[in-house]
Amino acid sequence: xYPRAFHYHRAGSLxxxxxxxxxxxxxAKLLAxxxxxxxxxxxxxxxxAHLVDLNFVSGTSYIREDNGAIRLGSLTRHAExxxxxxxxxxxxxxxxxxxxxxxxxxxxxxxxxxxxxADPSGxxxxxxxxxxxxxxxxxxxxxxxxxxxxxxxxxYTTALAHDELVSEVAVKIPPKGSGGAYLxxxxxxxxxxxxxxxxxxxxxxxxxxxxxxxxxxxxxxxIRAKDAETALRGQTLSEKTIARAMAAARAASDPQSDMRGxxxxxxxxxxxxxxxxIQIAVRRAHGEQVEVSHIYA
Amino acid sequence: xxxxxxxxxxxxxxxxxxxxxxxCSRTIEPRKLLVELLREDLDLTGTHVxxxxxxxxxxxxxxxxxxVKSCTVFAVQADGADILTVEGxxxxxxxxxxxxxxxxxxxxxxxxxxxxxMLSALQLLSRNKQPNEKEMRKSIAGNTCRCTxxxxxxxxxxxxxxxxxxx
Numbered sequence: 250x251y252p253r254a255f256h257y258h259r260a261g262s263l264x265x266x267x268x269x270x271x272x273x274x275x276x277a278k279l280l281a282x283x284x285x286x287x288x289x290x291x292x293x294x295x296x297x298a299h300l301v302d303l304n305f306v307s308g309t310s311y312i313r314e315d316n317g318a319i320r321l322g323s324l325t326r327h328a329e330x331x332x333x334x335x336x337x338x339x340x341x342x343x344x345x346x347x348x349x350x351x352x353x354x355x356x357x358x359x360x361x362x363x364x365x366x367a368d369p370s371g372x373x374x375x376x377x378x379x380x381x382x383x384x385x386x387x388x389x390x391x392x393x394x395x396x397x398x399x400x401x402x403x404x405y406t407t408a409l410a411h412d413e414l415v416s417e418v419a420v421k422i423p424p425k426g427s428g429g430a431y432l433x434x435x436x437x438x439x440x441x442x443x444x445x446x447x448x449x450x451x452x453x454x455x456x457x458x459x460x461x462x463x464x465x466x467x468x469x470x471x472i473r474a475k476d477a478e479t480a481l482r483g484q485t486l487s488e489k490t491i492a493r494a495m496a497a498a499r500a501a502s503d504p505q506s507d508m509r510g511x512x513x514x515x516x517x518x519x520x521x522x523x524x525x526x527i528q529i530a531v532r533r534a535h536g537e538q539v540e541v542s543h544i545y546a
Numbered sequence: 547x548x549x550x551x552x553x554x555x556x557x558x559x560x561x562x563x564x565x566x567x568x569x570c571s572r573t574i575e576p577r578k579l580l581v582e583l584l585r586e587d588l589d590l591t592g593t594h595v596x597x598x599x600x601x602x603x604x605x606x607x608x609x610x611x612x613x614v615k616s617c618t619v620f621a622v623q624a625d626g627a628d629i630l631t632v633e634g635x636x637x638x639x640x641x642x643x644x645x646x647x648x649x650x651x652x653x654x655x656x657x658x659x660x661x662x663x664m665l666s667a668l669q670l671l672s673r674n675k676q677p678n679e680k681e682m683r684k685s686i687a688g689n690t691c692r693c694t695x696x697x698x699x700x701x702x703x704x705x706x707x708x709x710x711x712x713x
Contacts, residue, residue: 254556257576351688356612438687439601
């Protein structure tokens, strides 16, 4: 399948790419990893007249620890994040990077592209909602840092202006005693998850000091399950408190019935994923090494 | 822009890349996919088109040593890259240990997915000499085989790992 014909432009720097967007107008799109955009273009759901290729810009793929944060260049591939020792210290990030689609897609797809696309079924935004995350947006007038919760506006809609692009994603390193887990349920590796749950807990022995819970694929944007967080915060984590959080997460989810499952099925899935993610997050908060990733049916 | 409006004067783009160790240059339309460059322009038809929607992995090739679905990379993006296709696996008339193992273990039936699977296996074995079963399964999760049920493919990868030891 061929996409509609387009003009190809190769950016030498991110600044130049932003300038090209201004010059080329509304019919221009950025090409990062291309693992969503190219399929959409082949199906002719997306028909840009101009593509600005970011893949030849040097210095855009990096993972740096700096000032209590991990900074990821926008063109950092999922596979590079999966292999990073710095990221391994924040297991929830590794869970996400190692489970997105399959090897081939992870070799190409980028964290900046994933956030900028804001697909309701994407993985990164859901995970990063549970950590303190800033998205750096570069445009003609300079660079600004946007908290992730302000960056994601709606399905496929972000705070990026037409002449802006994502330059970096900065994730605050969680405090000691904090552990997290991301579980996504998929029918097979290459497809989007049916539902996903990200849980980050800060524990003081058996008591949960702080909790962040986000749900993916069950709304137009990732859903912060605030009532579920409240159900855990300040509590000793027993089966009862976890059950309360599960019920609150289920109530917070807003899934649609589609080919991946009925709305009811997805609500049940949310409960189960939240339960498992809490259990793994607690074990990790206590220093245990637990390997998890996306679950296939 | 609507689907039926073709922008005028699309400029073709010159690219230079290495395919199976051989340099080649072409001037191509930007929308040409890497898999089409390989199959139609370079006559390397061992790389297959299966689903053409980034699912099945039949079109998997190595780009600078990393497995990619060549139906989901524009050929212009491979400018300067080193591409390895199934045709580049054998050396001096000798099958690559991965090719031999797929044959010896009956790791194929119809063979359509095999080139892609062998290149995914090559990425794995070039980075991990002794993969366990979980790592093998993960490495081929992006390659769909509708015949074998994967058991013999896993056996083949394991045999290839054995035979590539010390290589």
